[in-house]
Amino acid sequence: MSATTSRSKRTIEILALVLPGVVLLGAGLIWPFATMIHMSLLDKYPGETALTLTHYLQFVTDSYFIGIALRTFGLALVVTLLTAIIGYPVAWFLARSQSRFKHLVFLGVVSPLLVSIVVRTIGWTILLGNEGLVNAALLALGIIDEPVRLMQSFWSVVVGMVHVLLPFMVLSIASVLGKIDGSLMEAAAVLGANPRRTFTRVVLPLSVQGIAAGSVIVFCLCIGAYITPIWLGRGHVTVMSISIYEQMVVMVEWPLGAAASMILTFATLLILLAYGFAIRRHAKR
């Protein structure tokens, strides 16, 4: 058998393996995305007459849309920070603890990912509602005299999103923490560093990649989230995904909805690029 026939056989094999996937992604990802770019540039739909940037301009100049964009990114930023701060010690426990409950803790962290998001949102409604657990506890303790409205606020959405996204952050930090060589910490201790100094000078810098990876996942999932903001915000916390849904389904403004979707996508891509850039710089140091 000559080298050329074995190479062409290999090419056929690779083609047969990737073709179904390429067709699927072409039809379900690339083509829809190209259609959306085109749609975002139409002056109106149906019955388009020209290509225009009006819808993009409308989005970046209208204070209503700017407010929505700021709220969306603000929410994602707050949620990312909170998941990182809350999740880090848990990740530390998973990666470094000798506890015999480690396996159970791991199950406790990942299991919520498998529970329907609708169930979790209903759970938060029961906790934060006017007759919910938090209000009942505050009333019983005499801190408040009548139920306070905890739902329909920015912070109820934050709590719900942190709950949904915390496992992603914990898992990505834990995977990096688990790879740090324990002898590095011992070395720092031997050289006279106290635990705090060992942490800030050795462990934290080494785990930055895990925090960064988790942050990107959490941020991206947060700016695209729909159900938690609409359910826990109940019309009072409009984020970009809710606004896109309204433009598409309620107002049937397809080009405007497509332009808003494109802006959201560009923002996500920029974050991913910035992350890739930061990681490369970090690796070089």
Place this chain on the structure above:
Amino acid sequence: MRRRSDTLLNIYVGLVLLFLALPIAIVIPAAFNTDPTLAFPPKGLSLKWFETAWNHQPFWDALWITIAVAVLASAISLIIGTLASFAIVRHKFPGREMLELLFMTPLVFPAIVLAVALVMVLGPLGLVRTFWGLVFAHVIVTVPYVVRTVGATLSEIDIAYEEAARTLGANPLKAFFLVTLPMLRPGLIAGAVFAAIISFDEFTISLFLVGPGVMTLPLEIYYYTEFQMDPTVAAISAMLVAFTAVVIVLVERFIGMQKQFRH
């Protein structure tokens, strides 16, 4: 000193676990409330909301469609994703990294954007609000999970085993079915299970693609709450939690959760 910081960490981890478990666990007592409100603690104990949920025909219709979509979408994803994983893990070819990246795109892409984009192509084809349109969209979002889990398992299987079988006279097909496939089974099961769970729970993309006669359970529950917020939704949630618990125990028993999340 060391002891005390360990105890503090343990308490902290316990509190975080409580935070993660509480909103899920609380639907169970709330489902037994006698009052028609989503309240905790419940005023009295009753099973009537389970009965209401059980007798609510739209939940059943939606459940069957959700299961059918999940089974079909994960089966299709499993086939396409496994083929692609073989190409990505076992071969070097131009555009390999690009393909790998493309497969992961639905994971970080805003779900709402993917939904909007899909509607724009499925609409003119008459596939919006149809069963097969829904299956197609679910394949797109579930295939990354298959590529990831199967790819991770495959990359741990030494190709030498397959080559040894070939040397011993097995043809490529036989070597694959007798050697590689049995070793790959945990990855395949995990990929299929995760794909099915993702599909079962999918909300945002289905939101744009469901309609009369083609409704999924998460959306049916959501639309139910638009009209009334009574413990019926807690009852159906409690049943879903019980179902998820069974799935978690099975996954843990047969494939091991830790293995699947390590990557």
